[in-house]
Amino acid sequence: MKKSFLTIVALVTISLTALAQKQATTKTHFKFFSTTPAENIEANNYAAVGAIDPSNGDVVFSVPMQSFEFEKALMQEHFNSKKFLDTKTNPKAKLTGKIANLDKVNFKKDGSYTAEVVGDLTINGVTNPVKEKATIIVKGGKISLASKFNITLADYKVAFKSGKPSTNIAKTVEVTVEANY
Amino acid sequence: MTIKKKNFKTLLILLGVGILIAVAVALYMFNKPARDVQSTKTDFSYKASEIVNEYLTDAKKANDKYLDEEGNSKVLEITGTVAQISEDFNHQKVILLKAATDKAGVNATFTKETNSHTQNIKVGDEITVKGVIRSGATYDKDLEMYENVTIDKSDIVSK
Numbered sequence: 001m002k003k004s005f006l007t008i009v010a011l012v013t014i015s016l017t018a019l020a021q022k023q024a025t026t027k028t029h030f031k032f033f034s035t036t037p038a039e040n041i042e043a044n045n046y047a048a049v050g051a052i053d054p055s056n057g058d059v060v061f062s063v064p065m066q067s068f069e070f071e072k073a074l075m076q077e078h079f080n081s082k083k084f085l086d087t088k089t090n091p092k093a094k095l096t097g098k099i100a101n102l103d104k105v106n107f108k109k110d111g112s113y114t115a116e117v118v119g120d121l122t123i124n125g126v127t128n129p130v131k132e133k134a135t136i137i138v139k140g141g142k143i144s145l146a147s148k149f150n151i152t153l154a155d156y157k158v159a160f161k162s163g164k165p166s167t168n169i170a171k172t173v174e175v176t177v178e179a180n181y
Numbered sequence: 182m183t184i185k186k187k188n189f190k191t192l193l194i195l196l197g198v199g200i201l202i203a204v205a206v207a208l209y210m211f212n213k214p215a216r217d218v219q220s221t222k223t224d225f226s227y228k229a230s231e232i233v234n235e236y237l238t239d240a241k242k243a244n245d246k247y248l249d250e251e252g253n254s255k256v257l258e259i260t261g262t263v264a265q266i267s268e269d270f271n272h273q274k275v276i277l278l279k280a281a282t283d284k285a286g287v288n289a290t291f292t293k294e295t296n297s298h299t300q301n302i303k304v305g306d307e308i309t310v311k312g313v314i315r316s317g318a319t320y321d322k323d324l325e326m327y328e329n330v331t332i333d334k335s336d337i338v339s340k
Contacts, residue, residue, distance in 0.1 A: 024326060026288065029270040046269040047290060047315060047331050051324045060323045064316035064331050066252045073213045080252030088248045091316045096323045178270065 022053040023143060023181040030063055031176040038168040041075060043068040050179045052143060054107035057099030059117050059134075059145070061177070062092050078165050084158055085124050094122040097130070105136055112137050117147070123156040134177075143181040150174055218313045218334035219295075221256045229261030229278040229287045232330055236317035237284065247314045258338055259287045259330075260309040263302060274299045276310065277329065285318040285327040289335040298337045309338040 028048040034041045047067035051060045065087040070076040080087040097119025099105060105113040113136045121130045134147035152172050153159060159166075225232075225247075236243045247255045261278030264286060269275050274296045279286025289310045291299055302308060312335035320327050 022325065024324065026275070027267070027270060044271070046271045046273065047288075047333065049321075049324060049326075049328055051326070060321075062321055062324060062328060066248065066254060066315040067331065067333060069215075072211065073215045074211055076215070077251035077253070081250060086250075087252060088244065088250045091244055091248060094323065180270075 021055070022051055022058070024049065024051040025179055025181045026050075028061070028179040029177070030061075030068075032068065033174040033176070034170040036168055036170050041070070041169060043070045043076075043079065045069070048179075050145075050181070052145065052179075052181055054143070057102040057105075057115075059095070059097045059099060059119070061095040061179075063094070064092055066091060084165075090123075090125045093124075094120075095130070096120050099136075100131075107136075107138055107143060110139050115145075121151070123151070124158055126156045128155050145177070145179045145181070147177045148174065216253055216313075218256055219311065219336050221313075223258045223311060224255040226258040227260070229259050229330075230280050230283050232257070232259065232287065233283055233285045233318045236319065236330060240317055240319055243317050247317070254314045256311065256313050257332060258309055258311045259289070259332065260307065261287060263304050263306045263308060266299065266302065266304065272296075276302065276308075276335075278308070278310070279329070284320075286329050287318075287332060288329040289332045291335045295336040302337070310335045311338050312336070 026047070026049050028046065028050050030045040030048055032041075032043040045063060045067045048061055048063040050062075052058070065085055066080060068076070068079060070079065078084055082089075097117040100116040100118045105115050115134045115136050116131065117134050118131045119129070120127050130149075132147055132149040134145050137144045137146070150172050153169075154171065232243075247257075249255070259278055262280055263276055264279040264281075265277040267275045267277075269290060273293065274291040276289045276291070276299060277286050278289065287310075289312050310332070312332035315331045315333050316328075318328060318330045
């Protein structure tokens with residue numbers, strides 16, 4: 001009896017410790033969506049690495065920029081080129097943030113929580129402060145995160161001065177993030 | 182018909198043909214399909230450890246060597262031990278090739294077309310995959326972990 005009690009205590013301790021530690025994942029999805037009267041452009045990336053630390057609210061994403069896939073090869077080449085995101089020089093985008101309202105997110109209890117993520121976003125080698133809402137879902141001890149926010153390309157020195165891309169790509173693009181930890 | 186008129190007519194026809202060709206080329210460029218990585222010639226063949234070490238030694242130099250400005254980066258064949266098999270959000274198989282003693286490995290993402298070729302592969306198998314490099318291995322201080330080399334559009338190379 002005593003032994004089984006100790007086993008239970010040990011198991012609970014282990015699972016709680018596991019929950020309190022930083023969790024990393026590569027099961028992620030980033031989507032860029034741009035809409036203009038000329039056309040809609042979408043790109044998907046399934047190769048980012050993400051980490052979340054329930055103990056201090058740290059949220060990190062590292063996104064390999066060349067993994068964005070477009071419907072048209074030409075768009076993908078524009079996206080990677082020096083004029084746009086210069087992915088050869090800056091192969092990764094990075095988000096480092098903290099959940100500002102960590103007291104409102106209970107990682108130990110199943111539920112859906114709205115987290116305020118405050119931090120820095122680095123794209124194209126340019127870092128800007130960001131503050132975005134993310135939905136954190138805890139289910140059976142597993143954490144997932146989802147968010148949708150807009151970024152202004154000019155803030156990251158991404159701009160086409162002339163030609164087709166300058167009229168067909170929106171000045172502000174929508175970014176969708178999902179991650180299963 | 183005078184010679185002048187005839188010349189003018191020839192010029193018009195040539196101009197018309199020229200415009201047609203230009204439009205056809207522009208349409209082709211605009212709708213150019215994505216690069217077929219598997220039918221592209223392999224640029225480099227390595228063991229997983231070799232490319233990982235090259236990146237951990239000098240990432241900038243390695244990026245210069247492997248990454249292309251327009252994203253049409255080098256096509257690699259990587260041989261290594263299967264450390265993990267998973268699936269991404271797009272239902273594509275992801276196989277990590279990593280030696281137990283290495284800090285990082287090579288993460289190969291397959292496609293809807295090549296997913297089925299991974300069916301009989303198990304953790305511990307030694308395999309060779311071909312794919313396009315997307316990013317290199319590095320220690321990320323924010324993630325507090327090593328990131329793997331990532332290759333995409335992968336398929337198994339049978340030897």
